[in-house]
Amino acid sequence: MAWATAGMPMDDTRPHHPFTGLRSQLLIIALVILTIPWGAYRIVMGLEDFLREGEEQAALSLARAVATVLHDRGDVFAPDPPPVSPKPFANALPLPSSPILDGDPGDWDTLLDWARSYSGNPPAQDAALDGGGQGKTPPVTPEDLSFRFLLGHDQEALYALFLVNDDRRIYRPHARAGIDNSDHLRIAFLGADGQRREWAIAPHEPGPFTAIRLVPGLAVPVMADPDERVRGFWKETPRGYQLEIRIEHALIASGETPRFWLYDVDDGRKERREVAVLEGSGFGNVVPLLSRSREIEKILKGVRRGRERVWVVNRAQQVLALSGHLQPMDHHEEEEEPYPFDWLRPLLKWILDEPAPYFRDDLPVWQEQIDSLLQRGQLHWRPSADGRALILTAAHAVYVGEAVAGAVIVEKSAHKVRALRNRFAESLIRVTIIAFGAAALVLFLFSSILVSRVRALRQSAFSAIGPKGRLQETMPPSKAPDELGDLSRGISRMLARLAQYNRYLEGLAGRLSHELRTPLAVVKSSLENMEMGPLPEESRPFMERAKTGVSRLGKILSAMSEASRLEESLGDQEWERFDLGAVIAGCVAGYQGVHPQQPFDCQTGGVPLPMRGSADLVAQMLDKLVSNALDFVTPGTPIRVSLSRTGKRVTLAVINQGPLLPEDMIGHLFDAMVSLRPGKQELHLGMGLQVVQLVAEHHGGRARARNLPDGSGVCFEVELPLA
Amino acid sequence: MGVQRKMIAIVEDETAIRDNYADALKRHGYQVEGFSSRREAWVVFQKRLPDLALLDIGLEEAESGFELCRDLRAKSPTLPIIFLTARDSDFDAVAGLRLGADDYLTKEVSLPHLLARIGALFRRVTAMASPLTTSCIKRGPLQLDPDRMQATWNGGAVELTVTEFWMTYALAHHPGHVKNTDQLMDAANITVDEATIRSHIKRIRRKFARLDSDFSDLETVYGMGYRWHAHG
Numbered sequence: 001m002a003w004a005t006a007g008m009p010m011d012d013t014r015p016h017h018p019f020t021g022l023r024s025q026l027l028i029i030a031l032v033i034l035t036i037p038w039g040a041y042r043i044v045m046g047l048e049d050f051l052r053e054g055e056e057q058a059a060l061s062l063a064r065a066v067a068t069v070l071h072d073r074g075d076v077f078a079p080d081p082p083p084v085s086p087k088p089f090a091n092a093l094p095l096p097s098s099p100i101l102d103g104d105p106g107d108w109d110t111l112l113d114w115a116r117s118y119s120g121n122p123p124a125q126d127a128a129l130d131g132g133g134q135g136k137t138p139p140v141t142p143e144d145l146s147f148r149f150l151l152g153h154d155q156e157a158l159y160a161l162f163l164v165n166d167d168r169r170i171y172r173p174h175a176r177a178g179i180d181n182s183d184h185l186r187i188a189f190l191g192a193d194g195q196r197r198e199w200a201i202a203p204h205e206p207g208p209f210t211a212i213r214l215v216p217g218l219a220v221p222v223m224a225d226p227d228e229r230v231r232g233f234w235k236e237t238p239r240g241y242q243l244e245i246r247i248e249h250a251l252i253a254s255g256e257t258p259r260f261w262l263y264d265v266d267d268g269r270k271e272r273r274e275v276a277v278l279e280g281s282g283f284g285n286v287v288p289l290l291s292r293s294r295e296i297e298k299i300l301k302g303v304r305r306g307r308e309r310v311w312v313v314n315r316a317q318q319v320l321a322l323s324g325h326l327q328p329m330d331h332h333e334e335e336e337e338p339y340p341f342d343w344l345r346p347l348l349k350w351i352l353d354e355p356a357p358y359f360r361d362d363l364p365v366w367q368e369q370i371d372s373l374l375q376r377g378q379l380h381w382r383p384s385a386d387g388r389a390l391i392l393t394a395a396h397a398v399y400v401g402e403a404v405a406g407a408v409i410v411e412k413s414a415h416k417v418r419a420l421r422n423r424f425a426e427s428l429i430r431v432t433i434i435a436f437g438a439a440a441l442v443l444f445l446f447s448s449i450l451v452s453r454v455r456a457l458r459q460s461a462f463s464a465i466g467p468k469g470r471l472q473e474t475m476p477p478s479k480a481p482d483e484l485g486d487l488s489r490g491i492s493r494m495l496a497r498l499a500q501y502n503r504y505l506e507g508l509a510g511r512l513s514h515e516l517r518t519p520l521a522v523v524k525s526s527l528e529n530m531e532m533g534p535l536p537e538e539s540r541p542f543m544e545r546a547k548t549g550v551s552r553l554g555k556i557l558s559a560m561s562e563a564s565r566l567e568e569s570l571g572d573q574e575w576e577r578f579d580l581g582a583v584i585a586g587c588v589a590g591y592q593g594v595h596p597q598q599p600f601d602c603q604t605g606g607v608p609l610p611m612r613g614s615a616d617l618v619a620q621m622l623d624k625l626v627s628n629a630l631d632f633v634t635p636g637t638p639i640r641v642s643l644s645r646t647g648k649r650v651t652l653a654v655i656n657q658g659p660l661l662p663e664d665m666i667g668h669l670f671d672a673m674v675s676l677r678p679g680k681q682e683l684h685l686g687m688g689l690q691v692v693q694l695v696a697e698h699h700g701g702r703a704r705a706r707n708l709p710d711g712s713g714v715c716f717e718v719e720l721p722l723a
Numbered sequence: 724m725g726v727q728r729k730m731i732a733i734v735e736d737e738t739a740i741r742d743n744y745a746d747a748l749k750r751h752g753y754q755v756e757g758f759s760s761r762r763e764a765w766v767v768f769q770k771r772l773p774d775l776a777l778l779d780i781g782l783e784e785a786e787s788g789f790e791l792c793r794d795l796r797a798k799s800p801t802l803p804i805i806f807l808t809a810r811d812s813d814f815d816a817v818a819g820l821r822l823g824a825d826d827y828l829t830k831e832v833s834l835p836h837l838l839a840r841i842g843a844l845f846r847r848v849t850a851m852a853s854p855l856t857t858s859c860i861k862r863g864p865l866q867l868d869p870d871r872m873q874a875t876w877n878g879g880a881v882e883l884t885v886t887e888f889w890m891t892y893a894l895a896h897h898p899g900h901v902k903n904t905d906q907l908m909d910a911a912n913i914t915v916d917e918a919t920i921r922s923h924i925k926r927i928r929r930k931f932a933r934l935d936s937d938f939s940d941l942e943t944v945y946g947m948g949y950r951w952h953a954h955g
Contacts, residue, residue, distance in 0.1 A: 517809045518737055521830035525743035528834035532750055554831055558916050566918070583945050590946020594903075616921065619945040 022454070026447040030440050037432030044425040051417040052392075056379050059308065059394035059410045063378070066303055066310060066408040067396040070296070074400050095152040095159060101208065103235025103242045105161055108150065115150040115161065118262075145264040147240070151257075158252065160187075160232075160260065162243040168266045169241060172202045179212075183265050185243065187211065187230070189258035191251060199230050201245065206236040211245075296321035307416065312398070314406040381414070390414035450484070457488050464495050474499060513560040520557065524550045566691055570617070570698050577723060580609040580618065580650060581643060587622050588641050598630065599638035609643060609650050612723040613699045621695040622652070624688035625716050629656040632714070648722050649701075657713035661705060669705050692718065729845060730754045732773035734764045734791060735807065736783050740830065744777065747834045748841075761787035765794065772799055774848075775841060778824075780808045789822060796823040801851070803844040805885075807832075826885040829915070836912040840885050847872045862895045863954040865940065879934045886911045887927050891951075894941065899953035901944050924949055 099107040147164040162185070172182040184202035191197045199211040211230035232245035252258060300310045300323035309324040380393045391413050398406040457478070464475045474496045478488035527546050535543060581604040588602040611618075622641070629639045637657040644651050661669065670693040689703075696703040701720035708715055731748055735741040736759045745755040756773065758764035761782055776795060780788040792804055804824045825844060828837065850870035859868045864877040872888045874881045883891060893910035894902055902910070904920045911923075924941065931938040940952040 514809060517830060518740070521809075522737070522739040522743065524831065525740060525747070525834060529743050529746050529750075532747060532834065555916075586944065587946030590944065590948075593947060615945065616943065619943075620917075620921075623946070 022451050023444065023447045026443055027440065030443045033436060033439060037429060037436065040428050040432060041425060044421060044428055047424065048417060048421045051420060052381075052414065055392060055412055055414070055417055056394065059392055059412050060378060060396070062303065062308065062310070063394045063396035063408045063410040066300065066312070066410075067398045069299055069303070070312065070398045070406075070408065072400055073398075074405075093150070093152045095154045098154045098156075099152070099159055099244060101231070101233045101244045101246055103206075103233040103244055105150075105163060105242060105244075108152065108161055111150060111152060115148040115163070117148050118146060145262075147262060149260070153249075157249055158247045158258070160243070160245040160247070160258075162245075162260075162262065164240040164242065164262065166240040166264055169236065170265050171206075172204050174204050180263075181265060183241075184263050185245075186214070186261040186263065187245075187247070187258050188261075189251075190253040190256045192253050194253070197251070199227070201232065201234070201243070203234050206234045206241065208233050297323055300324070307412065309411040311409040311411070312406060313409065315404070320406070384413075390418075453480075453484050457484065457491070460488075461491050461495070509560045513557040516553075516557055520550065520553055524554075566694055570694065575612055575614065577610060577612055578615040578618075580611045580652075580720070580722075581605065581607065583615050583619055584622060584641060584643060584652065587619050587626075591626050595630065598633070599636075601638040601640040603640065603642040605643055605645065607645060609645065610723045611650075611699070611720065613720075617695045617698065618720075621692050621718065622654075624692050625654040625718075628688055628716070629654050632656060632658040634658045634713075637713075645722070650720055650722055652718045652720065653715055654717075655708070655713060655715045659714075660707045660711060661714050666705060666707075670703055692716075696720065728752060728754045729774040730756065731775045731777065731841070732756050732758065732764060732768070733777045734758045734761065734782065734788075735777070735779040736760060737779075744834075744837070747838070751838055753841075760784075761791045764791060768795065768798070772802060775803045775805070775844060777805050777807060780806055792822045792824055801848065803841075803848065805840065805844070821882075823882075824884070828886075828913075831915075832913060836914075839912050843872065843885060846870065860892075860896065862898055862951065863940070864935070865895055865951075867892055867895060876931055876934050876938070881930050881934060883927065883930060886913060887923060887930070890923060891927055891941075894949060894951040898951040901948045901950045903948035907949065 093111050095108070095111065097107065105112055145164075145166055147162055149163075150161040152159045152161070166183060170182045172179055172184070179200050179202035182202055184200055187199040187201070189197060198214040200214050201209055201211050203209040209232060210228055211232075213227050229248045229251055230245065232243055235242045235244075247258065296312055300312070300321055303310070307324070309322070312321040314320055378395050382391050382393065383389070384391055391411055394410045394412075396408050397404045398408060460475050475488075475492045477492035478485045480488070523546075527543065527550060531543060531547075585602060585604050588600050592598075592600045626639065626641070633639055633656040640653070640655040642653045642655070644653070670689050689705075693703045696718045699720050701718055704717045704719070706715055706717075707713075731753050733741050733744055733748075733755060735744070735757070738759065741757045741759070745757050748755045756767065758767070761784065772795075778788050778792055782788045782791075788806070792806070795802060795804060800823075806822075806824045806827045807830055808827065809830055826840060828840075847870065850868075858870060859866060861867075866875045867873075867888075869892060872883075872885060874883050874888060874891060889911040890907050893907060904917050907920055907923075908914060913919075924943075928938065928941050931941070940954075942950050942952055944950055
């Protein structure tokens, strides 16, 4: 069922699919800008290679420099190095000096690199994490329990160093004697007297302690008296604690190495972990320092610049000197400065791989590698034992005379390079992301402005055209200097010209009919004159036909001007109150009287329907509708005229059975000069329906036409407001 | 009836129409003088007035038709003047000006009808000169004298044109009867469309309402026509 309202719907904007709007298009295009930071990122990553080369050269020069200093030092590089003398302790390193028992590993110095790392897991799962790192997730996190262990010795005693990460430190309560409910360390070894001895370190609080001898063999340790020969210092750190333990040589049987167990108690008896220091945890193939040359180490210390580790080895792979650390010893050494916009951190961490400042670098260095280093080339990059860092090794041979007496090996981690690269990349990415964000925001704002301007233009163009499709007002042109302004001005001009042409067309009929009246009057009066005089018989038919033609012409002219006359007369009709029902009923009674053979069915509802307007015009309107219905009605079927009220509006309907309205005409029925009967000879210019629409709109209502749903006829409706 | 032939003046700038009217009138025994402009006509009128004037409103110079009518009326209050116009929408404007014309016609009026009016107007002139006859009809406050074509309401004169008088007469002659537009057209000797009839009726009402603001004797019967209210 098609509803005909005068004209077509003017607003056919469809709601936009989410991504077809101008704004979305611009934003998607803006994403192209992202290629800029991406390109910069690639370049920065490439920086790394460049920087690495620099490091290589620096390391090489250092090695060369040190080697140069050590050339021809026959005293240091003995041609035949003495065999390795049996050491008192297979696994203890000779200490440069007796460490002070203060819990601070500082005086263990370069030996710290040799410390082995342990996690809280059973040895089979030694995931090799040390304190500050992140890596694979073991069952026990490194923060829970992990430690580094080193054994050293001087003339008189064996020293053990424990650097422990323990997130919950529980000390033995003063009142208690049992040690099982607090963090503690157990030591066991074969005594010099052949007795197996067990000691425990379980202090009440941090500070100097003396070990407690345990009753051997007992399942539950009990207190025995403290023994001064095993003592040390327990120092608490933010991440755990550090132990320095001193055991007098005299206690231990010759050749025996003590065994240690570390117990971590976090929650009473519920959580307790024990980690055993592996027996035979040696240092691989590298023979630890036999005699460290103080001299060489002094030289090395003076020559070193940054974070390098310099070895001097002789031909027998014996380490003569070692200086420097590859990684910071104190976890708090490098506090990074807070960056602006730190919230970008997680994104950056995802994009860039963070260089690990801390990694496990077990010192078992590699015999073949030194060989191949000297043979193949002088530079070599290797990953650290846990894969978290890359270490550069540069070597240079030391000559005594013409022969190679040893080598200087310089090691650097790629951390500095990576950190540099990352800092650069970070700031670059930060800046570009912020810039991109600002650009996207500006683009968004600009496109929003554009979109709203375009919308406003559309709106103002549409509002220039009223609901009937007639130009109501011209569109004020915009003053903007850009293309949108041009478009607006163009549309405004177009609408103005259209309005002009419309006015011309609208007045055309009236003007035409006016112009034609005079010649028509001439013809008519001439014919009448002829008729009044003597007229030969044979001329009479022509006279009749001429008069008929003239009369029809006259009717056409009247019809043509009827609408414009009506519009004029609409203005000076007086508005009065009247009862629509009475007027309609009266009219229908009149029609019935004039057309007795045509049944009429009038349903006014009997309810008073007060209206303000011109009863004459309303009657005229109904005349047109009924006359139309009379022309089309199937003979014998009634024409129904009904009034139905909804709220403050009443609908007058005229329904007749008969041929249906052609679908493509429905929108134009109420236009002027539309003829519904293209085939008939009868004069009809279709002004009637336009009159209907004019009168309806004059009263503030609307006229509609439709075919009945069951296809039996047509229905014309006029909706009018009540007073 | 005068033995002397009546002189009719036609002021119309469209030659063909003027000549056609002139020929028809002459054939009926009138003397006719045609003028194509106001100036031309006034020269002659100053010397000698016609017995009846047919004026075209739309003369070439704007408003000259109106002014000529005013001038003529000033010269003679009883001279019959008929206005011709191309559109009947001018009637309202003209009537509003109260120029004192006796009738307004469109140029589409058929010649026989025009002749009938001219005859009636001449009869009126004669009737005005003689004493009152008894063909007056009285309907309440309304009194109609068909010979003089005069209407009064409560004694006050209502200046109706010939067309309006004939329509009022037809309605008031049978008060309470409905006359449809065809019948009114016949009575007024015109052939026009419904809208014109409506505007005539409107003008009649207005003229009566000027004398009596409660005037409502001329009733519209929607769908059928008009009727004069029957008193008591």
